[in-house]
Amino acid sequence: MDISNAEFEVLEVIWQGHPCSATDIIERLSEHSEWHEKTIKTLLNRLVKKGALGFEKQKRHYLYYPLIEREAYQHTQSKNLLEKLFEGRVSPLVASFANKGNLNKQDVDELKALIDQWEKNND
Amino acid sequence: MDISNAEFEVLEVIWQGHPCSATDIIERLSEHSEWHEKTIKTLLNRLVKKGALGFEKQKRHYLYYPLIEREAYQHTQSKNLLEKLFEGRVSPLVASFANKGNLNKQDVDELKALIDQWEKNND
DNA sequence: ATTTTCAGATTACAAATGTAATCTAAATAA
DNA sequence: TTATTTAGATTACATTTGTAATCTGAAAAT
Numbered sequence: 001m002d003i004s005n006a007e008f009e010v011l012e013v014i015w016q017g018h019p020c021s022a023t024d025i026i027e028r029l030s031e032h033s034e035w036h037e038k039t040i041k042t043l044l045n046r047l048v049k050k051g052a053l054g055f056e057k058q059k060r061h062y063l064y065y066p067l068i069e070r071e072a073y074q075h076t077q078s079k080n081l082l083e084k085l086f087e088g089r090v091s092p093l094v095a096s097f098a099n100k101g102n103l104n105k106q107d108v109d110e111l112k113a114l115i116d117q118w119e120k121n122n123d
Numbered sequence: 124m125d126i127s128n129a130e131f132e133v134l135e136v137i138w139q140g141h142p143c144s145a146t147d148i149i150e151r152l153s154e155h156s157e158w159h160e161k162t163i164k165t166l167l168n169r170l171v172k173k174g175a176l177g178f179e180k181q182k183r184h185y186l187y188y189p190l191i192e193r194e195a196y197q198h199t200q201s202k203n204l205l206e207k208l209f210e211g212r213v214s215p216l217v218a219s220f221a222n223k224g225n226l227n228k229q230d231v232d233e234l235k236a237l238i239d240q241w242e243k244n245n246d
Numbered sequence: 247a248t249t250t251t252c253a254g255a256t257t258a259c260a261a262a263t264g265t266a267a268t269c270t271a272a273a274t275a276a
Numbered sequence: 277t278t279a280t281t282t283a284g285a286t287t288a289c290a291t292t293t294g295t296a297a298t299c300t301g302a303a304a305a306t
């Protein structure tokens with residue numbers, strides 16, 4: 001299932017709180033985008049057709065909810081990128097950030113904590 | 124400049140060794156894909172039009188070379204993904220890999236080395 | 247009970263993408 | 277020198293994506 005950029009924007013607000021009506025979604029998106037209501041309806045339809053969203057009929061409008069979790073999506077997208085560009089491994093990506101001066105102390109502290117945790121679980 | 128998946132495959136083999144002729148590229152790609160020669164020519168044209176490839180005329184065929192570096196492409200793509208999915212920070216991505224059991228000792232060792240290096244440069 | 251409205255369904259249409267086939271001019275073969 | 281080959285240029289066409297407009301039927305208003 002391939003989710004386009006525009007579709008992703010819609011999914012994103014649904015992940016932020018669901019189930020929710022189309023009106024809801026349109027309202028929430030209006031703060032970040034200039035999309036026409038009709039555009040958003042189209043994207044909702046496509047997401048349903050792709051199996052990324054489900055809905056329940058409620059009188060005459062629908063309540064939508066995600067059929068894929070944000071974490072799962074994050075992970076598959078990340079894996080795809082790493083496989084495409086970094087032989088599937090994380091450290092070259094981190095190295096690339098380090099080399100460009102795009103790592104700060106907070107990032108490094110978090111990485112250290114992750115490593116400690118990993119070592120606690122895998123000794 | 125937006126490079127499609129198919130175009131990326133072509134760029135990838137050019138990064139692996141350039142300058143190179145279309146014939147060269149077609150030959151190298153034939154080991155990994157079933158693309159028709161004409162398809163590859165189309166992709167070369169599109170990459171040139173997009174400014175991702177340059178070429179020099181050589182008698183009647185061209186020698187192509189990349190106009191963007193792989194490292195630069197890696198980095199912008201990585202940043203885009205992180206901004207889209209992880210608030211622009213690397214550690215949540217690493218955390219996601221750790222949580223899925225997708226980190227091994229080599230990865231962790233490399234990350235530790237990166238951190239040491241970073242701390243040496245930023246104390 | 248009619249009319250109006252509005253949610254979702256269907257249709258529209260241009261640009262990008264995947265995947266080639268055809269055209270054209272120049273180089274090479276005969 | 278004429279015929280043939282062939283590299284790159286141009287054209288083709290279906291699908292996906294961005295961005296809506298129109299249609300349709302049921303709910304709400306009068």
